[in-house]
Amino acid sequence: MSHETQQRVQSINGDEVRSRLVRRILSGEWQAGARIPSCRKIASEIGSNANTVNRELQRLGAEGLVRTEPRRGTYVTGSGISGILRSDLEDKVEELTRQAIGTGLTRDDLIALIDQAFDVTRTTSIAFAECNSTDLNEMSNLIANSTGVRVSPVLIEDLAERNRSAPFDLILSPLFHLAEVRNAIDDGDRILELNFTASTKTLRKLALLDTDRVVTVAASTIGG
Incomplete structure (x- = not known):
């Protein structure tokens, strides 16, 4: 191993490795049920070593965030996400407290x-609209886990009626369903479009396709 490689490996400690693994789960890059890449591959991607990655995955396993099946691999469970979010929140509150003391508060x-801030957040009603239940639940959880903002999942076909009975302050919509949501809601100022980017795994598959391969991108709406 070269001196440069040794420096790069030693620069990423266990806590930083854990943080990067958790971010991949919370961001949705590794979704619940997904198989996590090998320790060697992860180590190569983030600039660590396989032993450190393996140790941090074992920590996440003890916290219930992942599970390891002998001779099959390690998989995301998703069951420990709330605990991770609470831990991260405690760190942020501690940092906020230090800043407040430093400014004389x-x-x-x-x-x-x-x-x-709690009153404003609690009284703000935010909906996320999708056309099918599977994507609706998965994307709602993804938004909540990656941003900490709780949203009310609503099927697009039910959006107009739900909004009439209890108007939402803000309605989130994937870019490809924006036209349908606008048709259901009169006030377009309350609609915020979300652009879900393709995962690294999907982009890698596209990059490895033969140059003569024809790829079709399908959208569910005319606006998409």
């Missing part, structure tokens, strides 16, 4: 700011 000042 008192404990009561900080609590008042949190109460204000």
Whole structure:
């Protein structure tokens, strides 16, 4: 191993490896049920070593975020995501508290700011609209896990009626369903389009296709 490679490997410690693994799960790159790449492959991608990656995957296994099946591999379970999010939130609150103290805010000042933010967030009604139940649930969970924002999953066919009975403050829609959502909602200012990018796995498959291969991209709406 060259000196340059040794420096690169040693620059990524266990906590950083764990953080990167967790980010891939929370971002949806590795979804629930997906098989995680080999430790050697992950180590090569992030600049660590296979032993460190294996150790951190075992930690995630103990936390319930992944499971390892002998001779088959390691898979994402998704059951430990709430615990990971809470841990990350505790770190952010600790950092926020340090910043507040550094700027001269008192404990009561900080609590008042949190109460204000909590009230605004709690009273904001956000919907996510999709055309089928499977994608609706998966994408709603993806949004919640990656951003911390809770959304109400609503099928597009039910959107108009749900919005009439209890109007939403904001409606999230995938770009390819934007026309359908606009048809269901009169107030277009409350609609926010989301552009879900292809996963790294999908992009890699496309990149490895033969140059003479014909690829068809299908959209479910005219607007998409």
